Amino acid sequence: MRVARFYAPGDLRLEDAPEPSPGADEVKIRVHNCSTCGTDVKIFNHGHQNLDPPRVIGHEIAGEVVEVGADVPGWAPGDGVQVIAAVPCGTCPDCTRGRMPVCPNQTSVGYQYEGGFAEYLIVPRQVLAVDGLNRIPDGVTYAEASVAEPLACVLNGQELAGVGEGDDVVVVGAGPIGCLHVRLARARGAKRVFLVELNRSRLDMSAEKVHPDAAICGAEVNAVDEVLKLTDGRGVDVVITAAASGAAQEDALLMAARSGRISFFGGLPKDKPTITLDSNLVHYRELTIVGANGSSPAHNKKALELIASGQVPVKDLITHRLPVAEIHDAIELVRSGGAIKVTIEP
Template sequence: MNVVRYYAPGNVQVEDAPEPAPGPGEIKVRVRNCCVCGTDLKISRHGHHRIRPPRVLGHEIAGEVAELGAGVTGWAVGDPVQVIGAIPCGKCANCHLGLMTVCLDMEAMGYHYDGGFAEYVVVPGKVLAAHGLNRIPEGVGFAEASAAEPLACVLNGQELIDVAGDDCVVVVGGGPIGCMHVRLARARGAAQVLLVELNRERLARAAELVDPDHAICASDGDVAEQVLELTKGRGADAVITATASGRAQEEAVRYAAHRGRVSLFGSLPPGGSLPALDTNLVHYRELRLVGANSSSPEQNAQALDLIASGAVPVADLITHRLPLSRFHEALEMVERGAALKVTLEP
């Protein structure tokens, strides 16, 4: 079978590999869709401290059960399934406190276990133990289901800063994650949602899809001034930096309202300069800055329900479908911003 295997930064190969077999307590899944994530781009270019090469990449996985390992019950060949990306241990102090997104022994598909950029993937017993294999609801396609993993991370990010009704929410970044944030904020009852993006073409494309109350092009002038003008000087209740930009993080505290919440959702690339936050603004406005990193198995299930109910549509965010053999082309499209969400179909 074909796989996309990571060996080192700058060395990712599409190659042939033996078809895997599930061991006891495992399930083999025929991959139907696995979306490309910005993290896949970062791993391919820069590596990742958690990944153990050589490793088959891909963590946004949807497909159908192909084979059951010994002792597995409750599943049947042909069942449509979505697989969590981050796998909590369920045993550490954080997991016992219910903080599964910051599990002290977290593992992940495509990092510690071979992922979904392959024709088949073996779902480890640890995923099953964490209730991390989700049955895809009727009416939800495999491509949509594969987007449940990033949507679950978006859900975690908004839960951490309590996005709710009457909030003015600013989402920075017009990529697929930013678009999901806009739609989820709407679903959670936000009164006003603003979308900020530096690239004018990308902003226009995203705004046409998700219809924010206002679309702000960051290249047109000072973002803080524009947000403050649109909010009559008050600022935003919640700001979500859904982009790998230190400048966006610096600016966020300038237009957050008093007691506003700022989600530092997008991680910064390694080796770059760190943002210079004005901590006096944090101090005097009593702002809350929150990191957002992952998602829990429960949030993955909730994300699938949001997609199935139509509360957060994702099908139109998947703009390109490519075969596994065109992985490098998919990566370049993501890097250039030429696509929103790209899904690979082995």
């Protein structure tokens, strides 16, 4: 089978590999779709501290069960499935208290385990142990199901930020994550959702799909001023920074209304992880700042339900479908912002 295997920064090789066989406590799937994301670009350029090369990467995975280990109940060949990416241990104090996204023992598909840029994938026992293999609902395609993993992360972030009925919401960053944030905020009852992005072409491409109440190009206007104008000077209830930008995080405090919630959803570069934060704004305006890191197996299940119900459509966000032989083109599309969602169909 053909795989895309990462060896070192800049060294992602297309290789022939033997077709794997599952152990007694594993499931083998035929990968139909493995979508790409900004993390794949980061891995390609810089590697990752939790990734053990050489490694087949790719972690937004949907496929079809082809073989089931003797000790695995409940699955049969032909079942359509989606696989979680972040794998909590399920037994530590954080996991047992319902905080699986911050499990300190977390492992990940495409990092410690072989990933989905391949024709076949072995779902390891660690995924099965935390109920991380999910049945794809009727009517949901494999491509759509592969987007459940990033949507699960978005869901976790909005739960932590308390996005809900009647909120005004700003999403900073018009990539695929930003698009999912816009749609999920609407599904959760937000009154208005504003989308902010520096890149005009990227903003226009995404706004055409998700139709925010206002699309603000931060390279052309002062985004804080625009948000305040749209809200008669009050600011918004929730700001979500879906971009790796310290400036966006600093601006978020200026966009937030009194008692507003701010989600630092996008992580910052490792060589520049700090910002200047006016703590008096947090203090006197009673702001809440929350982080957001990954998702739980339950978030993945809920994400599939949101896609199946039509509450969060994702099909139209998949703008490019490429074979694994074109993985380098896919990564460049993601890096350049020339696509919303790129999916690999091995």
